[in-house]
Amino acid sequence: MSIRENTVQGFKASAVAAGLKKDKSLDLALIFSERESAAAGVFTNNKVKAAPVIISREHVLNGSARAIVANAGNANACTGKTGLDDARRTTGLLAEQLGIQPDEVLVASTGVIGEPLNINAISGAVPSLVKALSPDGMLLAARAIMTTDSFPKMSYFYGRAGGQPYRILGISKGAGMIMPNMATMLSFILTDIRVDSRDLKRALLSSVETTFNRITVDGDTSTNDMVLVMANGMAGNRALSEAGYRDFKKGLETVMGELAHMMVRDGEGATKLITIEIKGALSSSDAIKAARTVANSCLVKTAFYGKDPNWGRIMAALGRADIEMKEESVDIWVDDVQIVAGGLGKGAEAEKRAAEIMAGEEFTLTIDLHLGDYQDRIITCDLTHEYVTINADYRT
Amino acid sequence: MSIRENTVQGFKASAVAAGLKKDKSLDLALIFSERESAAAGVFTNNKVKAAPVIISREHVLNGSARAIVANAGNANACTGKTGLDDARRTTGLLAEQLGIQPDEVLVASTGVIGEPLNINAISGAVPSLVKALSPDGMLLAARAIMTTDSFPKMSYFYGRAGGQPYRILGISKGAGMIMPNMATMLSFILTDIRVDSRDLKRALLSSVETTFNRITVDGDTSTNDMVLVMANGMAGNRALSEAGYRDFKKGLETVMGELAHMMVRDGEGATKLITIEIKGALSSSDAIKAARTVANSCLVKTAFYGKDPNWGRIMAALGRADIEMKEESVDIWVDDVQIVAGGLGKGAEAEKRAAEIMAGEEFTLTIDLHLGDYQDRIITCDLTHEYVTINADYRT
Numbered sequence: 001m002s003i004r005e006n007t008v009q010g011f012k013a014s015a016v017a018a019g020l021k022k023d024k025s026l027d028l029a030l031i032f033s034e035r036e037s038a039a040a041g042v043f044t045n046n047k048v049k050a051a052p053v054i055i056s057r058e059h060v061l062n063g064s065a066r067a068i069v070a071n072a073g074n075a076n077a078c079t080g081k082t083g084l085d086d087a088r089r090t091t092g093l094l095a096e097q098l099g100i101q102p103d104e105v106l107v108a109s110t111g112v113i114g115e116p117l118n119i120n121a122i123s124g125a126v127p128s129l130v131k132a133l134s135p136d137g138m139l140l141a142a143r144a145i146m147t148t149d150s151f152p153k154m155s156y157f158y159g160r161a162g163g164q165p166y167r168i169l170g171i172s173k174g175a176g177m178i179m180p181n182m183a184t185m186l187s188f189i190l191t192d193i194r195v196d197s198r199d200l201k202r203a204l205l206s207s208v209e210t211t212f213n214r215i216t217v218d219g220d221t222s223t224n225d226m227v228l229v230m231a232n233g234m235a236g237n238r239a240l241s242e243a244g245y246r247d248f249k250k251g252l253e254t255v256m257g258e259l260a261h262m263m264v265r266d267g268e269g270a271t272k273l274i275t276i277e278i279k280g281a282l283s284s285s286d287a288i289k290a291a292r293t294v295a296n297s298c299l300v301k302t303a304f305y306g307k308d309p310n311w312g313r314i315m316a317a318l319g320r321a322d323i324e325m326k327e328e329s330v331d332i333w334v335d336d337v338q339i340v341a342g343g344l345g346k347g348a349e350a351e352k353r354a355a356e357i358m359a360g361e362e363f364t365l366t367i368d369l370h371l372g373d374y375q376d377r378i379i380t381c382d383l384t385h386e387y388v389t390i391n392a393d394y395r396t
Numbered sequence: 397m398s399i400r401e402n403t404v405q406g407f408k409a410s411a412v413a414a415g416l417k418k419d420k421s422l423d424l425a426l427i428f429s430e431r432e433s434a435a436a437g438v439f440t441n442n443k444v445k446a447a448p449v450i451i452s453r454e455h456v457l458n459g460s461a462r463a464i465v466a467n468a469g470n471a472n473a474c475t476g477k478t479g480l481d482d483a484r485r486t487t488g489l490l491a492e493q494l495g496i497q498p499d500e501v502l503v504a505s506t507g508v509i510g511e512p513l514n515i516n517a518i519s520g521a522v523p524s525l526v527k528a529l530s531p532d533g534m535l536l537a538a539r540a541i542m543t544t545d546s547f548p549k550m551s552y553f554y555g556r557a558g559g560q561p562y563r564i565l566g567i568s569k570g571a572g573m574i575m576p577n578m579a580t581m582l583s584f585i586l587t588d589i590r591v592d593s594r595d596l597k598r599a600l601l602s603s604v605e606t607t608f609n610r611i612t613v614d615g616d617t618s619t620n621d622m623v624l625v626m627a628n629g630m631a632g633n634r635a636l637s638e639a640g641y642r643d644f645k646k647g648l649e650t651v652m653g654e655l656a657h658m659m660v661r662d663g664e665g666a667t668k669l670i671t672i673e674i675k676g677a678l679s680s681s682d683a684i685k686a687a688r689t690v691a692n693s694c695l696v697k698t699a700f701y702g703k704d705p706n707w708g709r710i711m712a713a714l715g716r717a718d719i720e721m722k723e724e725s726v727d728i729w730v731d732d733v734q735i736v737a738g739g740l741g742k743g744a745e746a747e748k749r750a751a752e753i754m755a756g757e758e759f760t761l762t763i764d765l766h767l768g769d770y771q772d773r774i775i776t777c778d779l780t781h782e783y784v785t786i787n788a789d790y791r792t
Binding site: 045046047048049075077078079080112113114115222223298299302303305306308310311312313315316318319320325327328340342343344345383384385387388389392 | 441442443444445471473474475476508509510511618619694698699701702704706707708709711712714715716721723724736738739740741779780781783784785787788
């Protein structure tokens, strides 16, 4: 990634170590737009919502924003009125230092639930955070929001709208709890395209649906999920045509899709990335239910880890997925190797070839139910010893 | 357990090694009633049903049976028409040797899915299986149906009906895939009480609901689940009064409850048994949904393993359980130590005491939603390194 690919004109970012993470690494990130930006957000549908989720949802309602402040190390969730006060105070501190209004600041948190936020640490770090703002600070910001992530996640897209070049730059974090409608994941997307806030919101919702809402690590959903997008219009394009809008949406989808892939690849303890592709479902809801049930089955995920084309577990998962299915109609492939035809195994040779494919880092499991025309897909990972180690030790 | 507690008058059992398990241990079990017995069964609700499930459901429809034959090492599931033929052939072989009708024989299988049953091995073993029948053979039968189980599971109840003593003796297997409506679990219950087959079925359904359907190991449901009960009437009691029926149902529930406990305790890789107790739910469906979601959360289960009273993960699970809840109304206890009050943590001292309790092998997590009068419970276990090891290696 060249330096140019870390920047979008008009945006600056920074990160500092405020002391919220135990290992004293970067834990506080700031993104700032030089001018007013259209903004939109998607937030967790967990009924237990972290304080920053509540505040940011409020602040983004008017469709514009200037800054995003995000911390790792503490989720500021299940912290009651104090948590809300702390989140508001954070936006206030930033607004003061940046010379903008508090409701122009969006706030996000990730980390341990149920512990009070160290607001003094944040308040002490804000001046140096603002001072460190730089056009190529996004990679540092991506590092600062990491929790159990093993690498920072960034994706870039370059497009044209009515002849004018524009950029989309996104970062994200989130290694566990990815599903069903986004889980401990934060993603911040910046673009210099000129787009009105309603179109921005529309493009965001649609792109989230096909990317972040199609991945899973362990079936858990977090209290803190948030995808925020800001568009400052500095590309100078005219109002988007319908074709221009579609191109932009495709660009947004590309960036989010890449980030989503990286998040699953970095799934807690994951060694493999598996696409569960459902075909021939009788309804769209059957297609996604089938994909999710297979993608979240502990038995299927441990079989992936063991490179075992254990299709019986896949059939059992389909059978309890609460979908229309006929055992004798099911075909299953690992990449291009068919292991099940009409509900029956294709034998040892096919399984041997499938096991060889499964030894790799990425493959597709295709399931054709042969009942209808609906299809869907979910990207998942395997369930490993390392997942258990990470999650049994997370707080200690 | 004394020898008397291994027997119910009029029933015999046996087990042999037919060569279906790779380690050549006991894998074929037979239970035989000297006289006609009332019989009832509950079967998996997975849409992919193993051949023996289909055949046994058919055979038990008339409310009576004489024998149960069960094998481990092969599930005879996803085996198509051949599988059905093999299951029928098994009942036929036994019927011939026992001098009864094929539809008086119930059949069950557990093991790997999708591989053809070695019917020759079974057919070769049937004569010695029948020959080995003995009044105290039930413990051997319990051993023969084990797969990844680490110990045989047996429970005994002694009661009186209208002054006449009767016994209930149950065995079961099933260490993984326990949930949501019974999963690779087999359980066979014998009693000498005299009860008509409609009451037997009624008592079975109600007892399954409060016992086997209230446990979970990993949220997967098997293609082979089956609970069968036979009552031969040799206790000589008169027709059951309503009080007598209630007592019998309580006995059945006691036996099944003990077996269910043993199954979770022996959950694949489990080191702890945890009861998730939900109180104050707004509806009965909310109560069970909340209990199941917490009990099946990978993040909660790994925290149990790590002895970590990580209540934030519990709150997050409740928040995505699709139930009515108010974050600020939730109270949570580990045994008698309250760790959450009104949605907020009770602090480090309480968590330290909770962690000490969680270091033990059994505890109760009580969650009061404070919204209504409904309650329910699920018994679950922790998610451990050993679970991953067992399931990544199962077929290899």
